[in-house]
Amino acid sequence: MEGVGGGRVYPFLVGEVKTASRRGLVACSAMSDAGPQPSTPAPGGPSFRYNATLAGEIEARWQDRWDVEGTFYTPNPTGPLSEGFDAVAGAKKLFVMDMFPYPSGAGLHVGHPLGFIATDVFARFKRMTGHNVLHTMGFDAYGLPAEQHAVATGQHPRINTENNVATYRRQLRRLGLGHDPRRAVSTTDGDFLEFTQRIFLRIFNAWFDPEATNPLGGPGAARHIDRLIASFAEGTRPTPDGRPWSSLTEREQRTLVDSHRLVYLAEVPVNWCPGLGTIVANEEVTADGRSDRGNFPVFKRNMTQWLMRITAYAERLIDDLDLVDWPEPVRLMQRNWIGRSLGARVSFASTAGDIDVFTTRPDTLFGATFMVLAPEHGMVSALTTDSWPTGTDPRWTNGHDTPASAIGAYQSAAASKSDVDRQVETKTKTGVFTGSFAVNPVNGRDVPIFIADYVLTGYGTGAIMAVPSGDQRDFEFARQFGLPIQATIRPPDAWFAEHQSEPSLDCATWPMAYVGDGPAVNGTNDSLSLDGRGKAEAIAAMNAWLEANGRGHGSVQTKLRDWLFSRQRYWGEPFPIVHDEIGPIALPESMLPVDLPDTDQFAPRSFDPEDAQSEPERPLDRLVDWKNATLDLGNGKGMCTYLRETNVMPQWAGSCTYYLRYIDPTLVEAITTPENERYWMGERGVDLYVGGVEHAVLHLLYSRFWHKVLFDLGIVGTPEPFARLFNQGYIQAYAYTDPRGMYVEASEVEERNGEFFHHGERVNREYGKIGKSLKNMVSPDEICEAYGADTLRLHEMSMGPLEQSKPWDTRAVSGAHRLLQRIWRVVVDEDSGTTRVTDSSPTNEDLVVLHRTIHAVTAAMDDLRVNTPIARITELTNHLTSTYPNGAPRGLAEPLVLLVAPYAPHLAEELWSRLGNRQSLIRSPFPVANPAYLVADTVDVPVQVNGKVRSVLTVATGLDGPSLEALARADEKVASHLMDKTVRKAVVIPGKLVNFVVS
């Protein structure tokens, strides 16, 4: 596709470059500097034409009025925001949300508001159809860019953030979005911080009890940690070593309890970058294992981090996807991310103890001829022998004299490799022998134990049983290292034929591993025989055997890992946690919020870039007075000295439950007011959540997880936070690179004969996201300046289906502007400025057009098909302006104004007021289509001969088939095509079509 070639391109126009001295040149490079030209009329033009100046004046006036009158204040059932609720108590509630933005320093570009405008159009339509609509906008204002800006400039991130938020608020207000400003929260607000920390504490003070029944009736639920402690104290739950709870030391008790919490400390593999002093994400690590920023080495190593036990909810996070109305691709992505697979755990005995593996194919255990551990696996050092066993294959040693040296070298090589590098698919597998063997439990054979980086520490147990005949990676590894390959399944002859080889059970002749189904072979020991059985049956039999012999059991494995929740940064929510000499202690909620302490040193401490063993020092570590806190935690110990937790929360924390904050933005000392929460969340949660698909997994999974914990704890009443999700597409734009590959300012590029030039230099055109980095930024401000916010809104909605990505083209905006000009002229005489609607009655034809438009607009709204209604409104407008060039009947003008109101609210308010209405039209009833006008008297029926349209008949609606066929045969054009031919079949669908099949 991408057939945008050869054409004209935003933001330049094709054609010769005219002199810049003339005014209003659009087709010239002058617009590059000035942006789109305002549609200001030349002196002498109509004084009351709808143009940028008039639109700007109207928009500012109505925005002020909406603010003053609190037009978009949405009442709660109870509490401080409940004024006016009685008036809407009978209405249906509707909670419409956008994914709130991170306020970046660059401000909004025209792509950002696409979803915001769509939800606003939807919300306004719903208000006009009698709903009590909650719609507002918040800011996800903690985050790395603000911190990096602070590091670079020395300016506190709060200042930078507040400036950015102010810019966003101004830009969003200019768009006329109908948000309740009282609810427009920022995650960095003191109250919001307290809210986030309070939820954290509830999660911290909870554990997942697999025995409990959750509110949906299923197994497993979060419970307050006190109930765990009580069950230990009562003896209903045994301690790990069986001693009574009361005889455990405080340290033992706390360690035991902490190990059950939903938030816990653990050693996890991370990308440690000493040069930056922080842990970096995979995507921040370059292919050669260095940091994106600064180009420092990055080391993979284990480090103690805070984790959230999201894996406890894996089953429910998959199952409850059935409860939500979400795009299927997103649900699929979540299922794949969680990655539930059925299989078995199997224990292999070794000199260092049992090695547990997870396998999805326990039926192939007889073919497990070696084992592979991830290089980081905890048992590697215990398995590494002092010397190579006699007769060790030289390929297994990597040329080292001792296993220790070979293993050490391999481990450090793997650690210095980035994940990206490690995951590059290569033909040659690498690995090294540990010197140890394990026992295959099912046949008693000794199998050598290797380490190799194709086994990942993060999935399963970090160790695998290798079945080279049934797994391609194991197969390649076995070939590489000369390991035995034994068939466990007889592949069908067709498989051999497909790979040009002879059927055989001797795997030496196999071209590759066989991963399909088939009868088991070589699968017999003293107490088990799988031979001849199919996959499912063999798995069941093997799982039963493992269980009976204490060597394993059937098991479910997920790819999902627990959520790494700590960041070694400054600009984030501090943990409401302190530490004593034993471990972490939660602060009581009465001590919230724990404010972020002030400092002017925002960067974490950096280290010698090569010092892999250095430990991170966080910005908050430096604030010694803050870190050392003497507090009375109310636990009976009185004033004690503690160390505050100095990690901060990840940016996701603030976005997990912000919808609850929208509901009760002023609430303190509680998470929700139950009556408000039940009202707005209803049975199924937020009614509509609109945002980009880039959040399909992480944000939406974390948010669902927190919500489910709160659900189990009785704080919220719905199992899922978001009933309906809609992914809007991206608006993209062209970008240009010079011969060195550097981006050049897109607004300075000219097109000549299909080629592109920047200051005379030939440049290359690319297509991508709008933004500073591609130097193709277009801000909504400049479009508002040139045309007005209503035009921008209308244009963005008309660009195409909301869910589709599409390119920005500033020139195309004028179409929306012209439509608004025509709508304006329907009501207002642009010379005199007077209202010019008439009291004459609309004709029947007028009403047919009107009511079809109403029907089309109404029918499209619920599905957020926001683009096609504009085409129908355009048709109605064009009908009115051509039929009534001097003013349309009021009975047509008024509904037209109401129809366009969700899209162009300022213009609609202005016209509505000029039509004599005192009240804002925000809650005026949306026009309702009269079915009588939707059915026409006559209908056009195409007549085909052999599937080709030869004529179109206009016939009475409801004309029966035989009459229709007779009319069609009688039609001159049709008859000429039927001449000399035999009609073999006539397909007649009354009201639709006639098709004659002839030969």
Place this chain on the structure above:
RNA sequence: GCGGGUGUGGCGAAAUUGGCAGACGCGCCAGGUUUAGGUCCUGGUGUCGAAAGACGUGCAGGUUCGAUUCCUGUCACCCGCACCA
């Protein structure tokens, strides 16, 4: 490699879901208004063809009276994940 998505005029797109392909808009062309350019208004505009007509929804097949729509294969592009056992 796996998973998901998208391919329709010069461009953004529409097609009531199997029934007139290209609504509506941008751009372009012509005309009008205007001192002039722009704005604004009117008309035209899928391709080939003088016309009749033929062709046309990435490509190749199939099902059907009839396919942008359903099926099979294939190509291109985009997004996500990736040695996941």
